[in-house]
Every structure is written in C-alpha cells, then in structure tokens.
Amino acid sequence: MSLFTILLGGELVATPRLRRQIAGTRVIAADAGIAHATMLDVLPELWVGDFDSVPANLPTELAKVPRQTFPPEKDMTDGELAVAVARERGATALVLAGAFGGPRADHAFLHLTLALRLAEMGVGVILSSGAQEGIPLLPGSAGYDYDDETLFSILGFSDLDGLTVTGAKWPLTSVEVPFGSSLTISNQVKGKLEIGLAQGRAMLLVHPYPEF
Template sequence: MGTFTILLGGDLVRTPRLDSQLAGARVIAADGGIGHARMLGLTPELWVGDFDSVPADLPHDLAAVPRQVFPAEKDKTDGELAIAAALERGATGLVLAGAFGGKRADHAFLHLALAVRLAEAGISVLLTSGAQEGIPLLPGKAGFDYADGTLFSVLGFSDLSGLSVTGAKWPLDHVEVAFGSSLTISNEVKGRLEVALGHGRALLLAHPYPLPES
C-alpha cells in the first residue's frame, strides 16, 4: 500500500519540490522513463515496457532492475502498463513523473485523461515535469498550497458546471464552462487557492516555478 512514482518518458527537471513529492515512494519505470532514475538518484523496483526506448549506457544498478517485458504491438502504452503494475502492488497514490512533454503529444494527453479516470476510482494522482504539475479535480472542493503569483489553469475534459475559484487573481463564482472554452486558462494564485466543482471532469495544471522567458 502507499504511493508509487511512475517514471515516464516525458521531460523532467529535478527541483526541491519534486524531491519532496517523491520521498518515500516506491518506484516503477516505464521503458525510457528509467533514464530519469539516474538524475533523481532512484532505483526502481520494476522496469516495464517493450524496451524500444532504452537509454544508452545505463549504470549497472539500473540495467539490472527486474523487467516485465511486453511485445511492441500491444493495446496499452508502457506508461499505462507501469501504472497497472503499481495498482497490482496496492498503490493508493501515484506520482506520474515525466507525464508532460517529450516526443509524444498523444502520450501526454493520455496521461492527463488517465489521471482523471484514476482519481474517479479513488486513486490520488499527481502528474509532474518538475516545473509544472497537474492534479485531477473531482466534484467537491479542493485546496492547494501554491505561492502567490503561481500561474495555473483549469483544464476541462467535459462541460463544467458549478465551478468556483477563490484565492486567484480572477476568481470565478459557480460558473458554467463549455468544453473547449479558454475561460479557465492562465490565472494566477492570490492567497489560498481553492477550487470547487459541481459537475464535470477537469484537471488543475499549475507552474510552481516561473516559466522561462521566451
């Protein structure tokens, strides 16, 4: 039982916040996601995938991680298989590290949608790249510990109803948000951020660290 970190193949930067989120978690790597283990100083207990994205020159301790091998032609991604392995081991919480970015936008979208589905099934989920993080929003109220000025968005995966946002530069009070609307994109924390949702599927995407200047 407990929290598992799933190392995925997307972009990942190490930050003090990320270190604290990963502390004490069991670790499973999904194919090329094992490349993040060296940077994070972690040794996974299991390595899952079809192994078509194995990083070159892995240190011996990582190359020797027990493997669960799947064929390249399969009906689930390596990331979903790694998550399934964690759930089989009793995971009640998941940190999906490397869930954004990388070469596959379809995989990134899958991780967002899968996180919402897992949350609806009672699994705590955090998606992170180190620089940004996503948290599924379920009907009800949730509070967040972000500092003033933190950029955040509420991403809707359906029409949303009864959405309220307080502790923000642009608060909302029990609004309806159509699927695909940009109303809830690019807000800023101002005080204690709380989000309440009446009905729908959504995810909070926040940037705890400043975005690089373009």
C-alpha cells in the same frame, strides 16, 4: 496510503517540490522513463515495457533493475502498463513523473485522461514535469499549497457546472464553463487557492517553477 512514483519518458526537471513529492515512494520505471532515475536519485523496484527505447550507457545499478517485458504490439502503452503493475502492488496514489512533453503528444494527452480515470476510481494522482504539474479535478472541493503569483489554468474535459475558484487573481463563483472555453486559462494564485466543482471533470495545470 501506498504512494508509487511512475517514471515516464516525457520531460523532467528535478525541482525541490518534485523531490519532496516522491520522497519515500516506491518507484516503477516505464521503458525510457528509467533515464530519469539517476537525476532523481531513485532506484526503481521494477522496469516495465517492451524496451524499444532503452537509454544507452545505463549505470550498472539501473541495468540490473528487474524487468517485466511486454511485446511491442500490445493494447496498452508502457506507461499505462506501469500504472497497472503499481496498482497490482497496492498503489493507492501515484506521481506520474515525466508525464508532459517528449516526442509524443498523444502519450502526454493519454496521461491526462488516464489520470482523470484513475481519480474517478479513487486513486490520488499528480502528473509532473518538475516545472509544471497537473491534478485531476472532479466534483467536490479542495485547497492547494502554491505560492502567490503561481500561474495556473483549469482545463475542462467536459462542460463544467458550479465552478468556484477562490484565492486567485480572477476568482469565480459557481460559474458554468462550456467544454472548450478558454475562460479558465492563465490565472494566478493570490492567497490560499481553493477550487470547488459541482459537476464535470477537469485538470488543474500549475506552473510552480516558471523559470524552467
């Protein structure tokens, strides 16, 4: 597996969990996302974007990172371009750091849908702000390593059929969840969280660091 971290321009906290997830990964920064590099103690191998949001007073080592420049008027965001470049360089799994929050809600929503599309292509994806993270859910089952009482939600991006959740305060057994339902919002881990889905697409949103 070739794991890359993409530094995006959203909110980010350098939690121990995030540091473990990005340890030893190759790093590409998307425009303003390079501002997170110092906090995470990483040096990107490439800086991608139109550079309309370059942070002021960058440390010398970051200002010297090789750039791949794109015009401001383009048909992909800087984040999607960075993901595409990582894929060209062999990425089979991605951590999208800084995928939530920030001044543009449309970009945050795009990161969720982009992650689902990548997952359908067989690419492993974790979206993270450090304080919270997202994992695409497609048909199949998987287990997750979260502590007891960790808050989580399952956000459906379609009707969900055969959704089973165990290791939770409110377990579910092969239920149907209509698109737009709040049934799967605000649950808590209780034991070993496992989620199975027969049909549909969703995002597991988890808050491992509720203090942030």
